[in-house]
């Protein structure tokens with residue numbers, strides 16, 4: 658018997674679920690966030706792993722690596738006290754911190770360890786960088802790789818999945834754990850979805866040999882979305898969720914397609 662250990666770059670996963678990003682392109686309204694069900698995702702990856710390695714039949718350790726700002730109590734005063742901070746910056750960082758907090762909380766509820774969730778204190782100089790989308794998180798990808806390699810070496814019978822969009826971490830795994838191809842699996846968005854400008858420097862997934870092929874998140878959008886009643890449109894195959902089940906004799910049709918047909 659073997660377990661599946663799960664290592665997530667939570668910051669990347671949060672961004673991949675953003676409006677108009679890889680997973681949202683599968684939604685009936687792609688300008689909304691994709692509502693990911695963390696537990697469904699882990700179970701789908703387990704089923705995928707088991708199709709290739711049948712003895713892999715249960716979930717082992719799960720780490721969700723991300724950083725969520727700890728906001729200072731006097732944050733509301735910053736725009737009055739500092740020339741480089743606006744009220745809009747404060748609103749924006751409050752909103753995004755709350756959304757990331759919720760995403761991380763959902764992950765913990767699904768069974769992920771809290772140990773790789775960092776709480777850096779928000780500093781004034783960070784706001785300008787956040788505004789210009791130039792703020793770089795440092796620890797997250799290194800943490801994911803370090804944990805995966807530790808588990809791969811100490812539990813060589815298990816299967817280990819890294820959920821990341823950054824194929825630049827793969828050479829590090831290959832060096833630290835040369836047997837990676839036997840039992841390490843990558844879950845990511847399809848390479849077509851990677852930013853064109855990062856393609857030059859990134860290592861291609863295809864440059865690595867795996868026994869278990871990559872798990873592509875957006876190709877499984879209907880299976881990993883929150884909700885008891887998730888459907889794929891029979892016309893355009895976009896994915897949507899409804900509060901109540903669609904009757905069995907009715908075709909599942911998304912709202913944009915339905916409106917076009919009226």
Ligand SMILES: [Zn+2]
Nearest residue numbers: 890893911914
């Ligand atoms: Zn449709």
